[in-house]
Amino acid sequence: MSLPNGAYEALANALGAENVCDDPAVTSGYSYMWLAYATHAQSGRYRPAAVALPGSTQDVQTIILLANRYGFNYIPVGTNLFPPNMPTRPDTIIIDPKRMNRILEIDTESMYAVVEPYVTYAQLQAETMQKGLTLTVCEGGAQCSVIANNMFQGMGGTGHKFGYNRGILGCDWVLPNGELLKIGSRGNARGDWFWGDCAGLNLKGLLRGDSGHCGGLGMVTAMAVKLFPYPGPKAFPVKGANPDFSAEFPADRFKVNLIKFPNREQLIDAMYEIGHAEIGVAVHEEPASMVLAGESPSVEHFWEHWPEFKKKWVNVLSVTLLGFSSARQVAYEQKVLDAIVSDTGGEYITEDSELWSCAACNLGEQFRTGGSNRLFRIAGDFFVMGGFGFDSLDQSLKMSKEYMWPLILDGIEKGHLAPDDVGNDWLNSYQLGHFAETEPLIYFEHDLAAGGAFMNGYVGTIIEAVKRKMTSSWPLGPMNYITGPAMCNYHELVKKIKSALDPRLTSNPGFPVPPEPPQA
Amino acid sequence: MSTQAPAMVDYQKPLDDVPYAEQRAARAAHHGEVKKRLESIAGPDRVSDSPDILARYSSDLSLEQAGRPAFVVRPQDTARVCELVRFANSLKMPVIALSSGTHLYGAGLARLGGMVLDLSEWKNIHAVSQRNRSVRIAPGVTYDQLQDALEPQGLRALIPLLPRRDQSVLSAHLEAQPMLIPEFNYSEPVYTAEIVLASGEIFRTGAAAVAPPDQTANDMVGPWGPGLDWNRLLTRSQGTLGVITWANIMAEPLPLRQKIYFTPAPAIEPLLGFTSRVQKKWLGYECFILNRANLACILARSPQEIDALQQSLPAFVQVFCIGGLARFPDERIAWQEADFLETSQECGLTPRTVLAEFPRAARFFEKNLHRCFPGEVYWKDARRGASADIFFITTMNRVPLFIEEMQQQAALAGYNFQDIGIYVQPIENGRAAHLEFSLPYNPADERGCTRMRGLHEAASRALFAQGALFTRAYGTWTQLAHGCNAAQQQTARLIKELLDPNNIMNPGRLGL
Missing domain, CATH: 1.10.45 (Vanillyl-alcohol Oxidase; Chain A, domain 4)
Structure with a gap:
């Protein structure tokens, strides 16, 4: 596990001894990865050789230059959510940007914020809301790194209006040769942050894609990200404590609608109509398991209520309306939505109902996601079935039905996955319904057998997708x-x-x- | 002092082992062989090397240096494009793909000779999906053709400001020309595309990668991947990475009704502030600002009318259009109109549905906002015969600084600033702006062209120094941009070498 001779000392000299560590008590903390538990199994084989804490872009350049000189590997991480963060070979260090946690600038005119890699969504959004701006918060949770999520795919709850994979503006990117590449307007004469495209070949294309380069092409040390207008309160309007909390936004500008449909086909029709009418800021199919997990204070509570709840919460669409301009916008969009719901055979879940009370935090979740962390309560581990691709709304449904759910039901039958057989996904509309993706959530025990079954299922769905000539995203x-x-x-x-x-x-x-x- | 020894020259030995006449014959034979092979691939009537035809492709409407190709080939299908590119690659012969009828910025000139692939005859609209708001088009599809096909289905294409009739829609999208609607969700309008790489292999982006259109089970609207973001890499690449043979692009709902407002102002500052506020409220569709010089060129019925008309127009006008979609169109217009007018009051401005100084303007824009420029002489050419454009991305609040700089540069060159057209197109709800200066000149006046070349370059340099971002890097703008971002240029070269090791795809463009 040790580094080549001289490498550790060089790192300590460059960064300061207090910013480099190879103590197993510390490095072991970086050897565990929730999702890759099954394949990596905390064997210790994959403990990093050291952890380095850069404080600046220059520090990152130094680490990468030393890696090239001494011949060791490095993994740049953000807030450590995903499998690519974990070392799988010796002589690997983790570049942990914990010290690079500053919001460098918020420009209200041109609607962007410049952040370092350890800035989280919750941290940034708290500041932008003060200035009448927001951003689409990572569905992995507001605790995630803004830069890491934008490089992975920039997903967020309000992607229907604020886009998917569209957040990156100017960047400072340290290449694997240690050179600093300035992306977009960072490369112009003034080194501005406001725009992500540059003259010449647009190298931003190497930063983003299905799932970005996952730290395989160096490290982005500062990024300007897009912000969007936000007519809400300056502080996130939360009341209560997890899990009994609600977010109360001004009713004339913010409105969540929960709508039940007889089947998923009609739900999809409604999503198309919403896109064509260009209304809404967040539009998702919400699966029962996700809603009940968010509401449950304990795993016992979840399983006690699950048998009944899953019968009631079927084919539910959540549509959040936002009045960017005025209350008139919300009133108009509600009228349009009412017509769409009527035309497509939907039925509103009323605010005085039991189901509504279970999803009371839905509006807040769209703007600052926290619920995804509660999904671990159900069985210990969770993820989404792979093999889904970004394409049309129709295509999302087709993928889900044709090969994802048959594999999930098989996994449930064999006892590998928790018994969620409802057949609903977390299905998202992006950019006014121009495209979509579907994520069947699956829950499994935190052990090797279940984790292995999940991994096989994930790969299985990818194989099924390409076999059927359907696109498959996120093949890591x-x-x-x-x-x-x-x-x-x-x-x-x-x-x-x-x-x-x-x-x-x-x-x-x-x-x-x-x-x-x-x-x- | 150089340490390199001078080459030894044997002055007694003939310089050429082969007599000159034989060399010429060999050259002609080689040309003939290449032509024959091109004809065998594309068909004899589809390959030309006649001086007249080559001359037509040797220059464009820009001030860029001319460049004559050796052949112009008009292939009929993608399979032939693949074979032609493979053959060109074997000879290291440059390939320049064209799809528009008129070329404006020198990007399609055969700077290093080679073969022009003219795809402007590829007029197929392969598929329209009303449900997915998408249309898959061939490179030669033009705007009026496309709008005619989309309108019966309740759709419209995103369109730049009054394009030329022979403007390729695909080129406009891949060159990221600014579209009139600044809505964030319309601002990256290419879903997927097919590209013939320098190797002659076919690559497809996004959800189209998994199978050709006739075999796929996808709707081909997922724009990401596979792997990296190829759409982004291809956008503005000026044909340096391959030949695009189709693209699936966004087609947006056609409003059932629309209402256009003109907001005049004696200076641009109040209009910029107003436009920013309106855009942040996410109101309306088309939204842009023109100065009186541009407006006069657009609205005049003949070039003779321009000067007089210009005198009568307001200095700057914001054009703003609200559209009513299928559901409750009047109510949609009503609430947006109310909010728009409220905002204008806050800004001390008075939008009007009729431009008092020129009432016909309302009818003109009503009819032509989604269309090509209808006049016989293109509006930018109307004043002097041609226009040298300088355009770049900046932020809304910095627009006045650039206008001031342009004014200074015009004064230094002795050019009448009043003739310069100014067009401000907000992008992504005002997050940024496309700022375009149009400098009319007479292309038949050689001295005038030289002066214009000087002004264009000096102004470009001065604007760049102020922070102008030349994302569409034509001509000298590439060198300007790379001058202060060496790592970008080095990395771009690495990528280009990987995808096109023999540098056959439009060599020399983008500094590659």
């Missing part, structure tokens, strides 16, 4: 060898880019695509 690392040959051999191009920018393969070596396919 080695999974690109499944999707690549079926999708214009993109993985070969990505590998070439990786080799050109990182010839020693020191920057999170297995990402975005490992040099060789996984061995059976």
Whole structure:
């Protein structure tokens, strides 16, 4: 696990001894990864050789230059949510940006904020709301790094209006050769942050995609992200404490609607109509498990209420309206929504009903997500079934029904997955319904067998997708060898880019695509 | 002092081993062989090397240096494009793909010779999906053609300001020309695309990657991936990465009714503030600001009318359009109109549905906002015959600084600033702005062209120094931009070398 001779000392000299550590008591903390538990199994084999805490872009450049000089690998991380953060080979250090947690600038005129890698959504949104602005908060939770999420895919609860994968503006990006690449307007004569596209080839294309480069092409040390107008209170209007809390926004500007449909086809029709009418700021199909998990103070509570709740909460669409301009907008959009609900056979869940009370925090969740963390309560682990792709709303439903749910039901029957057989997904409309994705949530025990079953299912859905000539997003690392040959051999191009920018393969070596396919 | 030794020259030995006449014959034979092979791929009537035809492709409406191709090829389908590109790659012969009829900025000139692939005849609108608001188009589809096809289905294409009739829609989208509607969700309008790479292989972006259109089970509207963001990489790449053979783009709901407002002002500052506020409220569709020079060129019925008309118009006018969609169209217009007018009052401005100084303006924009410029002479060419444009991205609040700089540069060059057209197009709800100066000149006047070249370059340099972001890097703008971002240029070269090792795809553009 140790670094090459001289490397640790060089890191300590450059960063300060207090900012580098190879004590197993510390590095073990970076060897655990909730989602990859099954495959990595806390064996200790994957403990990083050290953890380095840079305080600036220059520090990051120094670490990367030292990695090249001494020949060790590094993984740049944000707030450590996802599997690519965990080392899978020796001589690997973690670049943890805990000290780089500053909001460098908020520009209210041009609606952007400049942040360092450890700035979280909750931290940033708290400041932007003070200035009448917001941003779409990562569905992984407001505790996530703004930069990491934007590089992964920039997903967020209000993606129907604020977009998906569209948040990145100017960036400072340390390449695997240690050079600083300035993206977008950062490269102009004034080094501005306001825009993400630059003259010449648009290298922002290398930063984002399905799932970004996952630290495989160096580290972004500062990023300007898009902000959006927000007509709400300056402080997030939360009342109560988790899980018994609510967020009370001004009713004339914020309105959540929960609508039940007889079937998912009609729900999808309504989503299309909402997109065509260009109303709403957040539009999601909400699965029962997610709603009840958010409401449950304990795992016992969840399972006690689940048998009845899952019968009542079926095919529910959540539509949040926001009056950017005035209360007139909300009134108009509500009228349009009423007509759509009527035309597509929907029925509102009324505010005095039991179901409504279970989803009381739904409005707040759209703006500052926290509920995803509560999904662990159900069985210990959770994730979404893979193999879904970003395409139309119709396509999302088709994927879900044709190959995702058959595999999930099989997993439930075999006892690998928690018994959620409702058949509803967390299905999201992005950019006014221009495209969508569906995520069937699955819950499993926090043990090797269940984790293995999940991983096999995840890969299984990817195989099914490409077999059916459907697109598949989020094939991480080695999974690109499944999707690549079926999708214009993109993985070969990505590998070439990786080799050109990182010839020693020191920057999170297995990402975005490992040099060789996984061995059976 | 150089340490390199001078080359030894044997002055007794003939310089050429092969007699000159034989060399010429060999050159001609090689040309003939290449032509024959091109004809065998594309068809004999689809390859031309006649001087007249080549001359037509050797220059464009820009001030850029001319560049003559060796061949102009008009392939009929993608399979032939692949074969042509493979053949060109084997010879390291440049390939320049064109899809518009008129070229404006020098990006399609064969700077290093080679083969022009003219795809402007590819007029197929392959598929329209009303449900998914998408349309898949070939490179030669033009705006009026597309709008005619979309309107019966209740859709419209995103369109820049009054484009030329032969403007390729696909080019406008891939060059990221600013569209009239600044709505954030319309601002990256390419869903997926097919590209023939320098190797002759086909690559498709986003949800189209998994299978060709006739075999896919997808709707091809997912724009991301596969892997990285290829759409972003291809946008504004000026054909340096490959030949785009189709794109699936956004088609938006066609408003059933629309209401256009003109807000005049004696200076641009109040209009910028007003526009920013309106955009942050997410109101309306088309929204842009023109100065009187541009407005006069657009509205005049003949070039002779322009000067007089310009005198009568307000210095700046914001054009703003509210649209009513299928559900409750009048009510949609009503609430947006109320909010728009309230905002104008707060800003001390008075929007009007009729431009008092020129009442026909309302009818003109009503009819043409979604269309190509209808006049015989294109509006930018109307004043002097041609226009040298300088355009870039900036922020709304910095627009006045750039106008001032442009005014100074015009004064230094002895050019009448009043003739310069100014167009401000907010982007993404006013997050940024496209600022465009149009400098009319007479292309037949050689000295005038030289002076204009000087002004264009000097002004570009001065504006760049002030922070102008030349995202569409034509001509000298590439060098300007790369001059202060070396890592960008080095990294771009690495990517280009990977995708096009022989540098055959439009070599020299973007500094590649």
